[in-house]
Amino acid sequence: MVSRRDALKSAIRQRRCPPCSIKHMAQWEKQYKDHCRICPFCEIDPKDDLKDDLDAWNVFEEHFLKTFPDHFSSGNRKLSNIPETLEQTGKEPEVKPGEIRILKTKENPWDKGFYYSPPAVMVLKQKSASEEYIPVAQIFSEPALAGPGDLVIENLTTGSLCIETWNIFHVKMESLGRILYQKDQHIVDAVVTMHKDPDYSPEFAPLLVPIKPDGPRALFRQYEQETAQFFNEDKTLPPVFHFIDRTTLIADLKNKAPGIHWKDAPDNLWDIFAGAVLPDDYYPMAAASEDFMYYYANLYIYEKGKINEVRAVRAEAECVRTEVGIAYSIFLPELPVPWEGVYGYSHLKLRSGEIILPVEVKVAMEYRSLSAAFEVDDCLTGILKTALFCQKI
Amino acid sequence: MTPEHIAVQKWLKEKDTIPFLQKIADRSLREIQSKGLAPMLFFDCHTNDKKDRVDELLSRLFIFISDTNRVHQLICRKGQFMVPELRRAFINSIIDEARTKDPYKKLYRNAQAAIRESTLFSSPSSTAKADPTKADPTKAISPKIFCFWKKHAVSPGSVFLTDDDLKEIPFPDTICPGADYALVNQRKFLIPLAEYFISQVEAIFNGCSPVIPLKMFIDWIGKYTPVAFYCEPYDGEQNGRCPGDETEAVSCASAFSNRLNDMDCQIFFFYHCQGLSHDEVKKQMKRKSFATYQKEQIKKKLSEFLMPFSWEHNSDASLLFLEKLCQILSQKIRNFTLKAV
Numbered sequence: 001m002v003s004r005r006d007a008l009k010s011a012i013r014q015r016r017c018p019p020c021s022i023k024h025m026a027q028w029e030k031q032y033k034d035h036c037r038i039c040p041f042c043e044i045d046p047k048d049d050l051k052d053d054l055d056a057w058n059v060f061e062e063h064f065l066k067t068f069p070d071h072f073s074s075g076n077r078k079l080s081n082i083p084e085t086l087e088q089t090g091k092e093p094e095v096k097p098g099e100i101r102i103l104k105t106k107e108n109p110w111d112k113g114f115y116y117s118p119p120a121v122m123v124l125k126q127k128s129a130s131e132e133y134i135p136v137a138q139i140f141s142e143p144a145l146a147g148p149g150d151l152v153i154e155n156l157t158t159g160s161l162c163i164e165t166w167n168i169f170h171v172k173m174e175s176l177g178r179i180l181y182q183k184d185q186h187i188v189d190a191v192v193t194m195h196k197d198p199d200y201s202p203e204f205a206p207l208l209v210p211i212k213p214d215g216p217r218a219l220f221r222q223y224e225q226e227t228a229q230f231f232n233e234d235k236t237l238p239p240v241f242h243f244i245d246r247t248t249l250i251a252d253l254k255n256k257a258p259g260i261h262w263k264d265a266p267d268n269l270w271d272i273f274a275g276a277v278l279p280d281d282y283y284p285m286a287a288a289s290e291d292f293m294y295y296y297a298n299l300y301i302y303e304k305g306k307i308n309e310v311r312a313v314r315a316e317a318e319c320v321r322t323e324v325g326i327a328y329s330i331f332l333p334e335l336p337v338p339w340e341g342v343y344g345y346s347h348l349k350l351r352s353g354e355i356i357l358p359v360e361v362k363v364a365m366e367y368r369s370l371s372a373a374f375e376v377d378d379c380l381t382g383i384l385k386t387a388l389f390c391q392k393i
Numbered sequence: 394m395t396p397e398h399i400a401v402q403k404w405l406k407e408k409d410t411i412p413f414l415q416k417i418a419d420r421s422l423r424e425i426q427s428k429g430l431a432p433m434l435f436f437d438c439h440t441n442d443k444k445d446r447v448d449e450l451l452s453r454l455f456i457f458i459s460d461t462n463r464v465h466q467l468i469c470r471k472g473q474f475m476v477p478e479l480r481r482a483f484i485n486s487i488i489d490e491a492r493t494k495d496p497y498k499k500l501y502r503n504a505q506a507a508i509r510e511s512t513l514f515s516s517p518s519s520t521a522k523a524d525p526t527k528a529d530p531t532k533a534i535s536p537k538i539f540c541f542w543k544k545h546a547v548s549p550g551s552v553f554l555t556d557d558d559l560k561e562i563p564f565p566d567t568i569c570p571g572a573d574y575a576l577v578n579q580r581k582f583l584i585p586l587a588e589y590f591i592s593q594v595e596a597i598f599n600g601c602s603p604v605i606p607l608k609m610f611i612d613w614i615g616k617y618t619p620v621a622f623y624c625e626p627y628d629g630e631q632n633g634r635c636p637g638d639e640t641e642a643v644s645c646a647s648a649f650s651n652r653l654n655d656m657d658c659q660i661f662f663f664y665h666c667q668g669l670s671h672d673e674v675k676k677q678m679k680r681k682s683f684a685t686y687q688k689e690q691i692k693k694k695l696s697e698f699l700m701p702f703s704w705e706h707n708s709d710a711s712l713l714f715l716e717k718l719c720q721i722l723s724q725k726i727r728n729f730t731l732k733a734v
Binding site: 009 | 548550551552553554555556557558597598601603641644645648649651652696697698700701702703
């Protein structure tokens with residue numbers, strides 16, 4: 001059993017130190033030197049044996065799989081070196097939910113003296129023709145660093161897989177590298193459910209000890225999130241905040257907006273954001289004409305994954321019936337930030353306190369509006385709650 | 394006393410016998426090591442030195458020969474297979490001895506029997522028989538691992554605890570008068586201890602009832618009293634001081650100093666190396682404010698930087714780190730004041 005401190009040490013090296021092949025590349029000589037100046041690990045042992053060995057094994061494995069592609073498989077999938085691109089096969093590459101793949105290295109893998117090694121990710125959805133990106137959840141392999149929100153799958157042959165259901169981002173198809181394993185659909189479902197409701201834990205996964213704010217795991221999450229931000233390609237991405245648990249998130253919000261409160265104890269993460277009631281002075285004076293229904297959405301402005309400011313934004317909603325239920329068009333005439341990069345979320349809250357999650361939320365930048373679809377029969381089913389997120393500019 | 398016994402006793406005293414037995418001991422050690430049995434068989438020593446181990450094996454071999462009737466005949470026959478047979482019998486005997494002596498296994502077996510028989514807990518075999526339709530709470534754990542949970546617990550679930558978490562559960566002196574192997578290995582203490590341990594774990598998970606792998610419980614006891622002997626250096630976890638601490642601390646100082654910009658260097662140096670007051674720092678840096686915000690930011694940076702190092706709480710290494718860091722910073726500050734002039 002490793003201690004969390006030791007686990008953190010190897011995790012940082014894995015995520016931020018260059019592999020051995022990079023160390024000898026003339027192209028990155030300057031970057032490598034800069035890295036060694038600030039990295040306590042590479043500084044101590046510039047030719048660190050263990051990590052070099054691991055890196056070498058990875059290179060070997062890749063060559064091996066390339067040479068004997070037909071001999072290794074997981075389920076019915078070949079574990080070959082798959083960047084099965086359009087050019088190679090003549091057809092759209094096939095990527096299935098549940099696949100665990102390594103991302104490809106970025107063209108420039110350096111940032112501020114650190115090398116960003118591509119993480120393994122789990123593919124969560126099949127790519128649809130209309131979308132450019134596919135959602136993936138980042139993965140690590142040391143359960144000592146796992147906390148609530150991570151889905152830990154123990155396997156005696158492959159070791160542990162820890163899927164960060166709180167750390168989902170979007171990449172292009174071509175950024176996916178070779179496949180490592182294929183996991184079942186029920187695991188993908190569990191990841192998606194856990195992402196929506198951080199308090200949920202499927203019965204096949206172990207419960208994990210809550211994270212302490214100043215401990216190694218809190219710092220590890222910060223690193224993991226930075227890694228995800230580095231590899232994320234869809235910049236309109238729903239923000240993934242660096243929060244530890246609901247209690248600290250609520251404390252954080254109370255700190256940023258004194259007087260913020262909830263009518264009843266918030267049920268899930270989204271309820272915290274969308275259901276928060278801000279103190280009176282956050283709401284502008286009532287508009288002179290009240291011809292249409294309006295309400296206030298909560299706008300969260302964040303910086304480096306942390307909430308910086310909370311504001312109330314006037315919103316006008318219009319309900320229309322659709323094939324599967326209803327949809328709200330939410331207009332935000334007075335949004336104080338540019339529409340680029342805004343992410344919106346809405347749910348319905350019933351009188352009973354129950355929450356109905358949306359089946360789809362979309363930001364329509366050109367119409368300066370947001371649309372939220374629900375699978376309910378009636379526009380009067382519940383009260384619409386909205387949260388908006390935007391990065392500080 | 395059989396004639397063979399007398400003959401063997403006499404043989405053991407002959408001057409050629411010891412070198413002969415030494416060879417057998419030497420060969421046995423090689424066999425033990427090639428089979429990876431060393432950590433299991435050498436739990437009494439704290440050295441990996443080959444000579445010490447051969448000596449230990451030799452004395453054990455001596456006792457084995459003089460005490461075991463069936464090898465007396467073997468030795469008296471002096472057949473051509475005498476040496477390999479003697480060696481095999483000897484190695485088997487010390488493996489047997491280790492099995493019954495290994496304190497970890499003894500405690501494990503004792504606890505397993507106690508928990509199985511106790512009415513306070515459920516374990517997989519008993520529920521499977523009682524109600525095969527019931528969901529198996531050990532689903533997330535390998536079926537070969539013995540687990541237990543509170544009887545009548547509502548949907549118990551598996552939990553994951555690391556060493557760090559186990560260390561945080563204190564040993565209850567009120568339940569067991571002392572963390573002592575001889576005490577904890579008694580049923581009258583084992584059961585209350587297991588009960589206490591479950592309730593402590595339950596508290597960590599806000600009242601969700603846990604399924605405890607027995608190994609986890611024994612490992613927790615092992616935090617307070619030695620239950621296993623390790624001779625082979627155990628990779629990974631190294632508590633307290635490691636030999637590399639000091640060198641690591643010095644190299645870290647240089648890496649951290651390179652992460653600070655010029656102003657940060659000054660702020661850190663004046664506050665933490667020279668121990669100046671707010672007013673003095675303000676004066677030194679010719680600033681209007683105390684730079685308390687920056688001071689806090691640097692402090693945070695430093696604690697994050699040091700987080701992965703196990704010597705963070707080792708005062709000697711930490712002092713050395715600070716000393717070295719101050720030395721580097723003072724040099725840096727001198728350099729850029731020279732440049733400014």
